[in-house]
Structure formats: C-alpha cells, structure tokens
Amino acid sequence: MATNRTFTMLKPDAVEKGHIGAILEKISASGFRIVALKLTQMTKADAQAFYAIHSERPFYGELVEYMTRGPIVAAVLEKDNAVEDFRTLIGATNPADAAEGTIRKLYAASIGENAVHGSDSDENAAIEGAFHFSGRDMF
Ligand code: IDP
Ligand code: MG
Numbered sequence: 001m002a003t004n005r006t007f008t009m010l011k012p013d014a015v016e017k018g019h020i021g022a023i024l025e026k027i028s029a030s031g032f033r034i035v036a037l038k039l040t041q042m043t044k045a046d047a048q049a050f051y052a053i054h055s056e057r058p059f060y061g062e063l064v065e066y067m068t069r070g071p072i073v074a075a076v077l078e079k080d081n082a083v084e085d086f087r088t089l090i091g092a093t094n095p096a097d098a099a100e101g102t103i104r105k106l107y108a109a110s111i112g113e114n115a116v117h118g119s120d121s122d123e124n125a126a127i128e129g130a131f132h133f134s135g136r137d138m139f
Pocket of ligand 1: 059062092093111113114117120
C-alpha cells in the first residue's frame with residue numbers, strides 16, 4: 001500500500017550554494033507539506049550507513065566524502081503519492097538527463113553532486129525518515 005510520505009535531503013552542494021530557500025519553496029509550491037525539517041551534518045558513519053546499499057559501487061567513497069563535507073537539510077514530506085511525485089519533481093540522478101524544471105536540472109552540477117535526495121520506495125522513505133528524526137519531531 002502506498003503511503004503519503006517521503007524523505008529528502010538538500011545535499012551539501014545545494015546548501016553551500018545558498019539554494020535552501022529556493023528548493024524548499026519549489027517543494028512547497030509542488031504540494032508537499034513539511035512534516036519534519038532540520039539543518040544537520042552527517043558523520044562518516046551516518047553516511048556509510050545511509051548509503052550502505054551502494055557500498056560495493058565505485059563511487060561509494062566519493063559519495064560519503066561529499067555527503068559529510070558540510071551541513072544538509074533533512075526533511076520528511078507529505079503528499080498523496082509522495083515518493084513517486086517527489087522523484088518526478090527532483091528529476092533523473094544525472095542532471096544532464098533530468099527534465100526541464102526539475103530540481104536537479106535547476107540546481108545540480110553533476111551525477112555525483114546532484115543537489116537533492118529523494119526516497120525510492122515507501123519502505124525506504126520510512127527507514128530514511130526514522131534515520132534522521134524521532135517521532136516527536138514529525139508533525
Ligand atoms: P538517486 O539519488 O537518484 O536515487 P542512486 O543511484 O540511488 O541515485 O545514487 C545515490 C547517490 O549516489 C546519487 O544521488 C549521487 O549523489 C551518487 N551517485 C550515483 N551515481 C553516481 C556516479 O556514477 N558517480 C558519482 N556519484 C554517483
Ligand atoms: Mg537512490
């Protein structure tokens with residue numbers, strides 16, 4: 001059964017470039033309600049665990065370095081069909097392939113530094129949201 005929540009991170013490159021406000025505005029204007037929100041920085045152990053599924057990929061080390069080099073914005077978002085609609089809003093992993101108007105097309109520099117994370121399933125949305133937020137910080 002599809003749930004109505006997803007999890008996102010505005011990644012270090014997006015925060016460094018000052019895009020927090022613009023990206024949150026686009027998310028809100030696209031019909032997502034903010035359920036939980038914080039500025040935080042992942043430790044190396046956090047990033048290794050969060051991206052454990054990619055541990056055998058050649059870019060894993062680079063990904064962990066990137067995701068820990070500065071603060072991120074973590075958020076839980078709510079909308080009907082949240083996971084799928086948010087993946088549509090952010091666009092393809094590689095901004096070169098992302099549709100016009102998507103967050104990655106607008107703000108991402110490369111397949112590695114691609115501005116934003118979006119959960120890929122309801123199950124992972126719940127796991128990733130719980131990774132960053134306790135129940136009392138979700139509204
Ligand atoms: P997704 O974020 O669109 O779901 P995934 O394949 O799950 O994409 O990869 C997770 C993250 O790993 C990407 O968002 C990106 O930051 C990084 N990544 C993916 N593929 C590459 C690559 O080929 N080179 C460098 N980094 C990559
Ligand atoms: Mg993914």
